[in-house]
Amino acid sequence: MIPRHKLPSLNALRAFEASGRKLNFRAAAEELNVTQGAVAQQVRMLEEYLGIALFVRLPRGLALTTEGSIYLVNVTRAFDVLAESTAEILNQPKTLTISVTPTVATKILLPNFSELYKTLPHIKLQTMATEHVSNFDQDQVDIAIRLTEHNFSEDLEAQLLFPQELIAVASPFLIKELPEIVTIEQLTSLPLLHDAHNAWPQFLNIHTELAGPVFNQTTLALDAALAGQGIALTCRAFIERDLTAKRLVQIHPKTLILEASYYLVRKKSSQANEDLNVLWQWCLDHLNRAS
Numbered sequence: 001m002i003p004r005h006k007l008p009s010l011n012a013l014r015a016f017e018a019s020g021r022k023l024n025f026r027a028a029a030e031e032l033n034v035t036q037g038a039v040a041q042q043v044r045m046l047e048e049y050l051g052i053a054l055f056v057r058l059p060r061g062l063a064l065t066t067e068g069s070i071y072l073v074n075v076t077r078a079f080d081v082l083a084e085s086t087a088e089i090l091n092q093p094k095t096l097t098i099s100v101t102p103t104v105a106t107k108i109l110l111p112n113f114s115e116l117y118k119t120l121p122h123i124k125l126q127t128m129a130t131e132h133v134s135n136f137d138q139d140q141v142d143i144a145i146r147l148t149e150h151n152f153s154e155d156l157e158a159q160l161l162f163p164q165e166l167i168a169v170a171s172p173f174l175i176k177e178l179p180e181i182v183t184i185e186q187l188t189s190l191p192l193l194h195d196a197h198n199a200w201p202q203f204l205n206i207h208t209e210l211a212g213p214v215f216n217q218t219t220l221a222l223d224a225a226l227a228g229q230g231i232a233l234t235c236r237a238f239i240e241r242d243l244t245a246k247r248l249v250q251i252h253p254k255t256l257i258l259e260a261s262y263y264l265v266r267k268k269s270s271q272a273n274e275d276l277n278v279l280w281q282w283c284l285d286h287l288n289r290a291s
Helices: 010-022 025-032 036-050 066-091 102-119 184-188 200-204 218-226 236-244 274-287
Strands: 055-058 061-064 094-100 123-129 143-148 156-170 231-235 256-267
Touching (some): 010 025, 010 036, 010 066, 061 066, 094 274, 102 123, 102 218, 102 274, 123 274, 156 274, 184 200, 218 231, 256 274
Parallel strands (some): 094 123
Antiparallel strands (some): 055 061, 143 256, 156 231, 156 256
16 A cells, blocks of 8 residues: 555646546636646646556547546545545534533533523533633633633633622521521531632631531532531522522621632634634623622
């Protein structure tokens, strides 16, 4: 088998295939949008490479030699495979990747998926739920939602989605025998659920270690709160639906707003990407709770 780097040039094969179908250099040139002389030269170079004549030149056109007829069948099949593969790639849904924290994915993005797919029905959205900050280039991420302070490099575009406003919430079944609003003293005596952010000491203004189970993800602490296992301290944006449905209730009026907020982030680009722009605007319209 001939090594691929020694195969005839693609231009020569295209010129031969078009000429073989049309049996005319002029007609092949019109199809390929080049000059008749360029087609004839490419075919001649191919014949010299192969060491055989592919065509018989006639006064009013061309005729394939026996070797040319056999070669044309195989070259045509190869171009058909290329055309089918290219069409398959072009017809695949375009993929956009959004990187979010697991809690944002579960509590905010997932409940809005039906609306998203109405807006972008032809897009295959890939969600990366991770606490790690994604690299837009290495991880092939298009958009990210991240908890951070507003310190972004010049190559990034960022929009505030919502602040990190923390409130204490619990299942109404857990606190049904307590006052509607408990005091800080009562709160410290209740089972507290901790996540990796460990904001309870700051919220309660207590500098000693607090008892209670620790979860590595906020969404797990919220699941435990929904199950009546304790009091969770969480961002208000994550539990809007639970508060409205009274699956969770705020048990103390205090709120704690931290410096880091949740931002929608993407890499600045000079190349227009309509689908990415639509997804970006959809996130701003549906996930923005900053106003």
